[in-house]
Amino acid sequence: MSMTPRVLEIRQKVLSKNDEIARALRERLRARGIFTLNLVSSPGSGKTRLLEDTLGRLVARGVRVRALVGDLATDNDALRLARSGAPVKQILTQGRCHLEAEMITQHLEGWDLEACDILFIENVGNLVCPSSYDLGEDVRVALLSVTEGEDKPLKYPAIFNSADIAVVTKVDLADACETDLALLRANLQAIRPGIRVFETSARTGAGLDDWTAYLIEQRNLRARDGAVVD
Protein backbone atom coordinates (compact mmCIF):
# COMPACT_ATOMS: atom_id res chain seq x y z
CA MET A 1 0.00 0.00 0.00
CA SER A 2 1.16 3.49 -0.68
CA MET A 3 0.73 6.17 1.94
CA THR A 4 0.06 9.27 -0.12
CA PRO A 5 -2.78 10.94 1.85
CA ARG A 6 -5.59 10.30 -0.64
CA VAL A 7 -4.76 6.60 -0.89
CA LEU A 8 -4.48 6.34 2.88
CA GLU A 9 -7.93 7.86 3.29
CA ILE A 10 -9.47 5.44 0.80
CA ARG A 11 -7.67 2.50 2.37
CA GLN A 12 -9.13 3.39 5.75
CA LYS A 13 -12.60 3.30 4.21
CA VAL A 14 -11.88 -0.07 2.63
CA LEU A 15 -10.61 -1.44 5.94
CA SER A 16 -13.60 -0.08 7.78
CA LYS A 17 -15.96 -1.69 5.24
CA ASN A 18 -14.03 -4.97 5.62
CA ASP A 19 -14.41 -4.75 9.40
CA GLU A 20 -18.18 -4.34 9.10
CA ILE A 21 -18.49 -7.35 6.82
CA ALA A 22 -16.20 -9.36 9.10
CA ARG A 23 -18.26 -8.46 12.17
CA ALA A 24 -21.49 -9.65 10.53
CA LEU A 25 -19.78 -12.82 9.35
CA ARG A 26 -18.42 -13.60 12.82
CA GLU A 27 -21.88 -13.20 14.37
CA ARG A 28 -23.37 -15.49 11.74
CA LEU A 29 -20.73 -18.20 12.20
CA ARG A 30 -20.86 -18.01 16.00
CA ALA A 31 -24.67 -18.27 15.99
CA ARG A 32 -24.22 -21.65 14.28
CA GLY A 33 -21.63 -22.78 16.82
CA ILE A 34 -18.84 -22.83 14.23
CA PHE A 35 -15.25 -22.37 15.41
CA THR A 36 -13.42 -20.38 12.73
CA LEU A 37 -9.65 -20.09 12.30
CA ASN A 38 -7.69 -17.83 9.94
CA LEU A 39 -4.24 -19.29 9.17
CA VAL A 40 -1.58 -16.77 8.17
CA SER A 41 2.13 -17.17 7.42
CA SER A 42 4.93 -16.72 4.90
CA PRO A 43 4.75 -18.72 1.70
CA GLY A 44 6.09 -22.21 2.30
CA SER A 45 5.83 -22.32 6.08
CA GLY A 46 3.52 -25.32 5.91
CA LYS A 47 -0.07 -24.03 6.21
CA THR A 48 -1.44 -26.50 3.67
CA ARG A 49 0.52 -29.41 5.10
CA LEU A 50 -0.70 -28.64 8.64
CA LEU A 51 -4.26 -28.38 7.34
CA GLU A 52 -3.96 -31.68 5.44
CA ASP A 53 -2.96 -33.48 8.63
CA THR A 54 -5.50 -31.58 10.75
CA LEU A 55 -8.46 -32.22 8.45
CA GLY A 56 -7.57 -35.90 8.24
CA ARG A 57 -7.39 -36.26 12.02
CA LEU A 58 -10.60 -34.34 12.64
CA VAL A 59 -12.60 -36.14 9.94
CA ALA A 60 -11.49 -39.46 11.49
CA ARG A 61 -12.79 -38.28 14.86
CA GLY A 62 -16.19 -37.34 13.44
CA VAL A 63 -15.67 -33.56 13.55
CA ARG A 64 -17.40 -31.80 10.65
CA VAL A 65 -14.75 -29.56 9.12
CA ARG A 66 -14.61 -27.34 6.05
CA ALA A 67 -11.85 -25.23 4.55
CA LEU A 68 -11.51 -22.16 2.34
CA VAL A 69 -8.07 -21.78 0.76
CA GLY A 70 -6.74 -18.51 -0.65
CA ASP A 71 -4.11 -18.35 -3.37
CA LEU A 72 -3.07 -15.92 -6.08
CA ALA A 73 -3.08 -18.70 -8.65
CA THR A 74 -3.61 -22.49 -8.96
CA ASP A 75 -6.08 -24.71 -7.11
CA ASN A 76 -3.35 -27.14 -6.04
CA ASP A 77 -4.00 -26.57 -2.36
CA ALA A 78 -7.75 -27.17 -2.53
CA LEU A 79 -7.10 -30.42 -4.40
CA ARG A 80 -4.61 -31.52 -1.74
CA LEU A 81 -6.98 -30.72 1.10
CA ALA A 82 -10.04 -32.29 -0.52
CA ARG A 83 -8.34 -35.70 -0.24
CA SER A 84 -9.22 -35.59 3.47
CA GLY A 85 -12.87 -35.96 2.51
CA ALA A 86 -13.74 -32.56 3.98
CA PRO A 87 -15.51 -30.01 1.78
CA VAL A 88 -12.95 -27.50 0.50
CA LYS A 89 -13.21 -24.44 -1.76
CA GLN A 90 -10.37 -22.53 -3.42
CA ILE A 91 -10.50 -18.73 -3.38
CA LEU A 92 -8.43 -17.34 -6.25
CA THR A 93 -7.44 -13.78 -5.41
CA GLN A 94 -6.29 -12.92 -8.96
CA GLY A 95 -3.10 -11.31 -7.75
CA ARG A 96 -4.42 -9.79 -4.53
CA CYS A 97 -2.06 -10.24 -1.62
CA HIS A 98 -4.58 -11.19 1.09
CA LEU A 99 -8.11 -12.47 1.68
CA GLU A 100 -10.95 -10.09 2.59
CA ALA A 101 -14.11 -10.77 4.56
CA GLU A 102 -16.31 -10.33 1.51
CA MET A 103 -14.50 -13.18 -0.29
CA ILE A 104 -15.27 -15.44 2.67
CA THR A 105 -18.94 -14.47 2.65
CA GLN A 106 -19.15 -15.13 -1.10
CA HIS A 107 -17.47 -18.52 -0.93
CA LEU A 108 -19.64 -19.72 1.96
CA GLU A 109 -22.67 -19.41 -0.32
CA GLY A 110 -24.20 -22.78 -1.13
CA TRP A 111 -22.58 -24.48 1.88
CA ASP A 112 -24.80 -25.95 4.60
CA LEU A 113 -23.29 -24.29 7.65
CA GLU A 114 -25.48 -26.33 9.96
CA ALA A 115 -23.25 -29.24 9.00
CA CYS A 116 -20.00 -27.57 10.08
CA ASP A 117 -18.21 -27.56 13.43
CA ILE A 118 -14.89 -26.00 12.45
CA LEU A 119 -14.12 -23.71 9.50
CA PHE A 120 -10.49 -23.25 8.49
CA ILE A 121 -9.48 -20.31 6.30
CA GLU A 122 -6.01 -20.59 4.78
CA ASN A 123 -4.86 -17.09 3.86
CA VAL A 124 -2.49 -16.10 1.04
CA GLY A 125 1.15 -16.69 2.03
CA ASN A 126 2.16 -13.21 3.17
CA LEU A 127 3.47 -12.01 6.54
CA VAL A 128 2.39 -8.39 6.01
CA CYS A 129 -0.92 -7.53 4.34
CA PRO A 130 -3.25 -10.19 5.84
CA SER A 131 -2.63 -8.69 9.29
CA SER A 132 -4.94 -5.77 8.43
CA TYR A 133 -7.92 -7.85 7.29
CA ASP A 134 -10.33 -9.39 9.80
CA LEU A 135 -12.05 -12.36 8.14
CA GLY A 136 -14.64 -12.90 10.86
CA GLU A 137 -12.50 -15.59 12.51
CA ASP A 138 -12.56 -16.55 16.18
CA VAL A 139 -8.81 -16.98 16.29
CA ARG A 140 -5.98 -15.96 14.02
CA VAL A 141 -3.22 -18.55 13.84
CA ALA A 142 0.24 -17.41 12.74
CA LEU A 143 2.48 -20.20 11.48
CA LEU A 144 6.25 -19.86 11.55
CA SER A 145 8.61 -22.46 10.18
CA VAL A 146 11.93 -23.00 11.97
CA THR A 147 13.58 -22.68 8.55
CA GLU A 148 12.64 -18.97 8.42
CA GLY A 149 14.86 -17.97 11.36
CA GLU A 150 14.18 -16.81 14.90
CA ASP A 151 13.86 -13.11 14.09
CA LYS A 152 10.64 -13.10 12.06
CA PRO A 153 8.29 -12.06 14.94
CA LEU A 154 10.49 -8.97 15.47
CA LYS A 155 10.66 -8.13 11.76
CA TYR A 156 6.95 -8.69 11.02
CA PRO A 157 5.40 -7.57 14.30
CA ALA A 158 1.89 -6.71 13.06
CA ILE A 159 1.01 -10.22 11.99
CA PHE A 160 2.34 -11.87 15.14
CA ASN A 161 0.86 -9.21 17.37
CA SER A 162 -2.58 -9.68 15.83
CA ALA A 163 -2.43 -13.49 16.17
CA ASP A 164 -4.11 -15.43 18.98
CA ILE A 165 -2.16 -18.63 18.47
CA ALA A 166 1.28 -19.39 17.03
CA VAL A 167 2.13 -22.71 15.42
CA VAL A 168 5.85 -23.33 14.95
CA THR A 169 6.25 -25.80 12.09
CA LYS A 170 8.99 -28.13 10.83
CA VAL A 171 10.57 -28.43 14.30
CA ASP A 172 12.28 -31.61 13.10
CA LEU A 173 14.47 -29.34 10.94
CA ALA A 174 15.54 -27.07 13.81
CA ASP A 175 18.95 -28.72 14.24
CA ALA A 176 19.61 -28.90 10.49
CA CYS A 177 18.79 -25.17 10.24
CA GLU A 178 20.68 -24.31 13.44
CA THR A 179 17.54 -22.59 14.68
CA ASP A 180 17.53 -21.55 18.32
CA LEU A 181 14.01 -22.56 19.43
CA ALA A 182 14.35 -20.85 22.81
CA LEU A 183 15.14 -17.55 21.06
CA LEU A 184 12.25 -18.04 18.63
CA ARG A 185 9.88 -18.63 21.58
CA ALA A 186 11.23 -15.55 23.38
CA ASN A 187 10.73 -13.41 20.26
CA LEU A 188 7.11 -14.59 19.92
CA GLN A 189 6.43 -13.74 23.57
CA ALA A 190 8.14 -10.34 23.21
CA ILE A 191 5.79 -9.36 20.39
CA ARG A 192 2.64 -11.06 21.74
CA PRO A 193 3.05 -11.72 25.46
CA GLY A 194 1.22 -14.82 26.61
CA ILE A 195 0.49 -16.15 23.12
CA ARG A 196 -0.25 -19.89 23.10
CA VAL A 197 2.32 -21.73 21.01
CA PHE A 198 2.13 -25.20 19.45
CA GLU A 199 5.41 -26.69 18.20
CA THR A 200 4.78 -29.15 15.42
CA SER A 201 6.33 -31.33 12.75
CA ALA A 202 4.23 -32.80 9.96
CA ARG A 203 6.96 -35.32 9.29
CA THR A 204 7.35 -36.73 12.80
CA GLY A 205 3.83 -35.89 13.96
CA ALA A 206 5.23 -33.98 16.95
CA GLY A 207 2.74 -31.59 18.51
CA LEU A 208 -0.18 -32.65 16.33
CA ASP A 209 -1.98 -34.47 19.16
CA ASP A 210 -1.96 -31.32 21.30
CA TRP A 211 -3.10 -29.18 18.37
CA THR A 212 -5.94 -31.57 17.51
CA ALA A 213 -6.98 -31.78 21.18
CA TYR A 214 -7.17 -27.99 21.32
CA LEU A 215 -9.40 -27.88 18.23
CA ILE A 216 -11.73 -30.58 19.58
CA GLU A 217 -11.92 -28.80 22.93
CA GLN A 218 -12.95 -25.60 21.15
CA ARG A 219 -15.47 -27.53 19.04
CA ASN A 220 -17.00 -29.15 22.13
CA LEU A 221 -17.30 -25.80 23.91
CA ARG A 222 -19.51 -24.62 21.03
CA ALA A 223 -21.59 -27.79 20.41
CA ARG A 224 -25.15 -26.53 20.57
CA ASP A 225 -26.69 -29.96 21.07
CA GLY A 226 -24.25 -30.79 23.84
CA ALA A 227 -22.92 -33.82 21.91
CA VAL A 228 -19.16 -33.82 22.44
CA VAL A 229 -16.49 -35.50 20.37
CA ASP A 230 -14.07 -37.70 22.33
Next chain:
Amino acid sequence: MSMTPRVLEIRQKVLSKNDEIARALRERLRARGIFTLNLVSSPGSGKTRLLEDTLGRLVARGVRVRALVGDLATDNDALRLARSGAPVKQILTQGRCHLEAEMITQHLEGWDLEACDILFIENVGNLVCPSSYDLGEDVRVALLSVTEGEDKPLKYPAIFNSADIAVVTKVDLADACETDLALLRANLQAIRPGIRVFETSARTGAGLDDWTAYLIEQRNLRARDGAVVD
Protein backbone atom coordinates in the same frame (compact mmCIF):
# COMPACT_ATOMS: atom_id res chain seq x y z
CA MET B 1 -4.65 -3.96 -2.23
CA SER B 2 -8.39 -3.86 -2.57
CA MET B 3 -9.93 -3.76 -6.01
CA THR B 4 -12.98 -1.56 -5.50
CA PRO B 5 -12.92 0.67 -8.62
CA ARG B 6 -11.92 3.95 -6.91
CA VAL B 7 -8.99 2.33 -5.13
CA LEU B 8 -7.90 0.57 -8.29
CA GLU B 9 -7.86 3.88 -10.15
CA ILE B 10 -5.76 5.55 -7.46
CA ARG B 11 -3.43 2.56 -7.27
CA GLN B 12 -2.80 2.82 -11.00
CA LYS B 13 -1.80 6.45 -10.51
CA VAL B 14 0.52 5.50 -7.65
CA LEU B 15 2.11 2.76 -9.75
CA SER B 16 2.50 5.08 -12.69
CA LYS B 17 4.15 7.69 -10.46
CA ASN B 18 6.44 4.98 -9.06
CA ASP B 19 7.37 3.92 -12.59
CA GLU B 20 8.35 7.48 -13.47
CA ILE B 21 10.57 7.83 -10.42
CA ALA B 22 12.07 4.39 -11.08
CA ARG B 23 12.86 5.29 -14.67
CA ALA B 24 14.71 8.46 -13.65
CA LEU B 25 16.56 6.56 -10.94
CA ARG B 26 17.65 3.82 -13.34
CA GLU B 27 19.01 6.40 -15.80
CA ARG B 28 20.91 8.13 -13.00
CA LEU B 29 22.45 4.90 -11.69
CA ARG B 30 23.32 3.62 -15.16
CA ALA B 31 24.98 6.91 -16.08
CA ARG B 32 27.36 6.28 -13.16
CA GLY B 33 28.07 2.72 -14.29
CA ILE B 34 26.38 1.23 -11.23
CA PHE B 35 24.93 -2.28 -11.47
CA THR B 36 21.76 -2.36 -9.37
CA LEU B 37 19.97 -5.45 -8.07
CA ASN B 38 16.59 -5.70 -6.33
CA LEU B 39 16.38 -8.84 -4.17
CA VAL B 40 12.88 -10.15 -3.52
CA SER B 41 11.63 -13.28 -1.71
CA SER B 42 9.50 -14.68 1.10
CA PRO B 43 10.50 -13.81 4.66
CA GLY B 44 13.22 -16.16 5.81
CA SER B 45 14.43 -17.38 2.43
CA GLY B 46 17.92 -16.07 3.09
CA LYS B 47 18.21 -12.67 1.37
CA THR B 48 20.24 -11.14 4.18
CA ARG B 49 22.47 -14.17 4.56
CA LEU B 50 23.18 -14.25 0.80
CA LEU B 51 23.96 -10.53 0.91
CA GLU B 52 26.26 -10.94 3.92
CA ASP B 53 28.32 -13.51 2.04
CA THR B 54 28.16 -11.58 -1.24
CA LEU B 55 29.24 -8.24 0.25
CA GLY B 56 32.12 -9.93 2.07
CA ARG B 57 33.37 -11.63 -1.08
CA LEU B 58 33.04 -8.50 -3.24
CA VAL B 59 34.70 -6.18 -0.70
CA ALA B 60 37.60 -8.64 -0.51
CA ARG B 61 37.95 -8.45 -4.31
CA GLY B 62 38.03 -4.65 -4.31
CA VAL B 63 34.53 -4.14 -5.70
CA ARG B 64 32.84 -1.05 -4.27
CA VAL B 65 29.45 -2.22 -3.04
CA ARG B 66 26.59 -0.59 -1.14
CA ALA B 67 23.30 -1.92 0.16
CA LEU B 68 19.86 -0.56 1.04
CA VAL B 69 17.81 -2.89 3.21
CA GLY B 70 14.03 -2.67 3.56
CA ASP B 71 12.15 -3.94 6.62
CA LEU B 72 8.88 -3.19 8.36
CA ALA B 73 10.66 -2.93 11.70
CA THR B 74 14.13 -3.35 13.28
CA ASP B 75 17.52 -2.45 11.82
CA ASN B 76 18.94 -5.92 12.52
CA ASP B 77 19.66 -6.60 8.87
CA ALA B 78 21.57 -3.36 8.25
CA LEU B 79 23.71 -4.08 11.32
CA ARG B 80 24.45 -7.60 10.05
CA LEU B 81 25.39 -6.35 6.59
CA ALA B 82 27.51 -3.44 7.80
CA ARG B 83 29.97 -5.94 9.30
CA SER B 84 31.17 -6.55 5.74
CA GLY B 85 32.66 -3.05 5.75
CA ALA B 86 30.36 -1.94 2.93
CA PRO B 87 28.18 1.16 3.43
CA VAL B 88 24.64 0.02 4.31
CA LYS B 89 21.42 1.91 5.08
CA GLN B 90 18.22 0.54 6.58
CA ILE B 91 14.91 1.64 5.07
CA LEU B 92 12.13 1.27 7.63
CA THR B 93 8.81 1.00 5.80
CA GLN B 94 6.67 1.56 8.92
CA GLY B 95 4.36 -1.30 8.10
CA ARG B 96 4.37 -0.96 4.34
CA CYS B 97 4.66 -4.28 2.55
CA HIS B 98 7.17 -3.34 -0.17
CA LEU B 99 9.80 -0.77 -1.14
CA GLU B 100 9.00 2.03 -3.61
CA ALA B 101 11.34 3.90 -5.95
CA GLU B 102 10.96 7.14 -3.99
CA MET B 103 12.31 5.46 -0.84
CA ILE B 104 15.40 4.42 -2.81
CA THR B 105 15.92 7.95 -4.15
CA GLN B 106 15.59 9.39 -0.63
CA HIS B 107 18.01 6.94 0.95
CA LEU B 108 20.65 7.45 -1.73
CA GLU B 109 20.94 11.07 -0.64
CA GLY B 110 24.27 11.84 0.92
CA TRP B 111 25.96 8.83 -0.66
CA ASP B 112 28.83 9.35 -3.11
CA LEU B 113 27.60 7.30 -6.03
CA GLU B 114 30.86 7.83 -7.90
CA ALA B 115 32.34 5.44 -5.33
CA CYS B 116 29.93 2.61 -6.06
CA ASP B 117 30.12 -0.28 -8.53
CA ILE B 118 27.22 -2.43 -7.37
CA LEU B 119 24.12 -1.38 -5.42
CA PHE B 120 22.07 -4.09 -3.73
CA ILE B 121 18.51 -3.38 -2.65
CA GLU B 122 17.03 -5.95 -0.26
CA ASN B 123 13.25 -5.71 -0.46
CA VAL B 124 10.73 -6.45 2.30
CA GLY B 125 10.13 -10.22 2.62
CA ASN B 126 6.97 -10.64 0.57
CA LEU B 127 6.31 -12.77 -2.52
CA VAL B 128 3.37 -10.65 -3.71
CA CYS B 129 3.41 -6.86 -3.45
CA PRO B 130 7.05 -6.05 -4.40
CA SER B 131 6.40 -7.53 -7.84
CA SER B 132 4.46 -4.37 -8.83
CA TYR B 133 7.13 -1.85 -7.83
CA ASP B 134 10.06 -1.07 -10.11
CA LEU B 135 12.92 0.29 -7.98
CA GLY B 136 15.09 1.41 -10.87
CA GLU B 137 17.08 -1.82 -10.74
CA ASP B 138 18.95 -3.42 -13.64
CA VAL B 139 17.94 -6.91 -12.56
CA ARG B 140 15.36 -8.27 -10.20
CA VAL B 141 16.57 -11.33 -8.31
CA ALA B 142 13.97 -13.68 -6.85
CA LEU B 143 15.26 -15.92 -4.07
CA LEU B 144 13.53 -19.18 -3.24
CA SER B 145 14.59 -21.45 -0.41
CA VAL B 146 14.29 -25.20 -0.91
CA THR B 147 12.47 -25.29 2.44
CA GLU B 148 9.51 -23.44 0.89
CA GLY B 149 8.56 -26.25 -1.50
CA GLU B 150 8.74 -26.71 -5.25
CA ASP B 151 5.36 -25.14 -6.04
CA LYS B 152 6.05 -21.51 -5.12
CA PRO B 153 6.78 -20.25 -8.67
CA LEU B 154 3.35 -21.57 -9.72
CA LYS B 155 1.54 -20.10 -6.71
CA TYR B 156 3.24 -16.68 -6.83
CA PRO B 157 3.72 -16.26 -10.58
CA ALA B 158 3.95 -12.45 -10.75
CA ILE B 159 7.10 -12.19 -8.68
CA PHE B 160 8.90 -15.00 -10.49
CA ASN B 161 7.67 -13.85 -13.88
CA SER B 162 9.00 -10.33 -13.28
CA ALA B 163 12.40 -11.59 -12.08
CA ASP B 164 15.52 -11.66 -14.28
CA ILE B 165 17.47 -14.05 -12.09
CA ALA B 166 16.47 -16.75 -9.60
CA VAL B 167 18.65 -17.78 -6.68
CA VAL B 168 17.67 -21.04 -5.05
CA THR B 169 18.96 -20.96 -1.46
CA LYS B 170 19.65 -23.53 1.28
CA VAL B 171 20.23 -26.31 -1.26
CA ASP B 172 22.10 -28.23 1.46
CA LEU B 173 18.68 -28.76 3.09
CA ALA B 174 17.02 -30.19 -0.04
CA ASP B 175 17.30 -33.81 1.14
CA ALA B 176 16.22 -33.03 4.70
CA CYS B 177 13.16 -31.22 3.29
CA GLU B 178 12.54 -33.89 0.63
CA THR B 179 12.53 -31.12 -1.96
CA ASP B 180 12.59 -32.23 -5.59
CA LEU B 181 15.10 -29.80 -7.12
CA ALA B 182 14.35 -30.93 -10.68
CA LEU B 183 10.67 -30.10 -10.16
CA LEU B 184 11.55 -26.75 -8.60
CA ARG B 185 13.75 -25.92 -11.63
CA ALA B 186 10.98 -26.99 -14.02
CA ASN B 187 8.44 -24.79 -12.20
CA LEU B 188 10.78 -21.78 -12.42
CA GLN B 189 11.24 -22.33 -16.15
CA ALA B 190 7.49 -22.83 -16.67
CA ILE B 191 6.76 -19.39 -15.18
CA ARG B 192 9.82 -17.58 -16.57
CA PRO B 193 11.23 -19.54 -19.52
CA GLY B 194 14.99 -19.16 -19.83
CA ILE B 195 15.51 -17.53 -16.44
CA ARG B 196 19.09 -17.84 -15.20
CA VAL B 197 19.19 -19.81 -11.96
CA PHE B 198 21.93 -19.96 -9.31
CA GLU B 199 21.68 -22.78 -6.77
CA THR B 200 23.37 -21.83 -3.53
CA SER B 201 24.01 -22.74 0.06
CA ALA B 202 25.36 -20.22 2.52
CA ARG B 203 26.39 -23.06 4.81
CA THR B 204 28.42 -25.11 2.34
CA GLY B 205 29.33 -22.22 0.04
CA ALA B 206 27.87 -24.07 -2.95
CA GLY B 207 27.11 -21.83 -5.91
CA LEU B 208 28.58 -18.69 -4.35
CA ASP B 209 31.63 -18.67 -6.65
CA ASP B 210 29.39 -18.67 -9.73
CA TRP B 211 27.14 -15.98 -8.25
CA THR B 212 30.12 -13.76 -7.35
CA ALA B 213 31.68 -14.30 -10.79
CA TYR B 214 28.41 -13.17 -12.40
CA LEU B 215 28.34 -10.00 -10.31
CA ILE B 216 31.96 -9.17 -11.10
CA GLU B 217 31.36 -9.80 -14.80
CA GLN B 218 28.44 -7.37 -14.72
CA ARG B 219 30.55 -4.85 -12.80
CA ASN B 220 33.38 -5.08 -15.33
CA LEU B 221 30.98 -4.61 -18.24
CA ARG B 222 30.03 -1.26 -16.74
CA ALA B 223 33.45 -0.01 -15.56
CA ARG B 224 33.72 3.43 -17.12
CA ASP B 225 37.49 3.69 -16.69
CA GLY B 226 38.01 0.23 -18.18
CA ALA B 227 39.68 -0.99 -14.98
CA VAL B 228 38.42 -4.50 -14.42
CA VAL B 229 38.37 -6.55 -11.23
CA ASP B 230 39.90 -10.02 -11.50
